[in-house]
Amino acid sequence: MKAIEKFLEEKHVRPTAMRMLIFKFLAQKQVAVTLADIEIAFEKSERTTIYRTIKTFENSGIVHVIEDGSGVSKYALCEAGCNCELDSDLHLHFHCEICKETQCLTETKIPHINLPPGFTATDASLVVKGTCDKCNKE
């Protein structure tokens, strides 16, 4: 918990109790979560607080948003190798159509994309859909 507190301070986010709990929850999850997921995990607290906490995390580069096509936004902690701020970074996310879970595959490298003349890229998001390793074993 002390580590979380320090981390949040480094990101210029005040380490309130709620924020540390939500951060811990995100850290424990191996997959991206929706706002509703967090609400269920913390029934005692308010939707708005969770919403604003995630927004704060997002603006501070602590989490990044994933639109996996399920219609609702999902959030995952930015890892060490996740250069969300960098222009050239490509986020690879995998959405399992069986268990409906979305995870970051940070170790999978994405080749560079050549855009047509006149286009300049600042960000990119790649969502691959299919069956994840767990569901393929069953």
Added chain:
Amino acid sequence: MKAIEKFLEEKHVRPTAMRMLIFKFLAQKQVAVTLADIEIAFEKSERTTIYRTIKTFENSGIVHVIEDGSGVSKYALCEAGCNCELDSDLHLHFHCEICKETQCLTETKIPHINLPPGFTATDASLVVKGTCDKCNKE
């Protein structure tokens, strides 16, 4: 109009007046449109009809959905080179952060992605964000 009628019939979609109009609208647009865009263009007709028309088009492989991160779904006609049904197809879409428009860059090829062991892909979507050619000229 006759061509549209024929095309819809080939896709096993009955060529009603509404459907042909919406198809024509989509064909004229160079960018992906939202349901709201179509509603504005056809103020006289009902939201639901447009919604169901697009759903019909989607299920018949006439249009494909794009989630460009703006929160709302956008739709674009499947072109000749758009193998929406094929498993290995990668849809490359470009979302301009200035004019907020999303377009299909079908001529831009996507390299193959190597997934970690255990993962199998059935679909993928790639959205690149930045500045489009038009906005870069200004």
Added chain:
DNA sequence: ATAGTCCTGCAACGGAAGTGCATTTTTTCC
């Protein structure tokens, strides 16, 4: 022409995102 199927229009629902404002908590500064 009639029955059946499909399409369209209207109304309403539901989920998720977002906002305004009052209250509480935390920080700052004396």
Added chain:
DNA sequence: GGAAAAAATGCACTTCCGTTGCAGGACTAT
């Protein structure tokens, strides 16, 4: 330590988008 200021939280409400149920209208087939 205590008051003032700033930030975080809780509650209510709104809006937006997608979706569905149902009734009437249009089309198709026989």
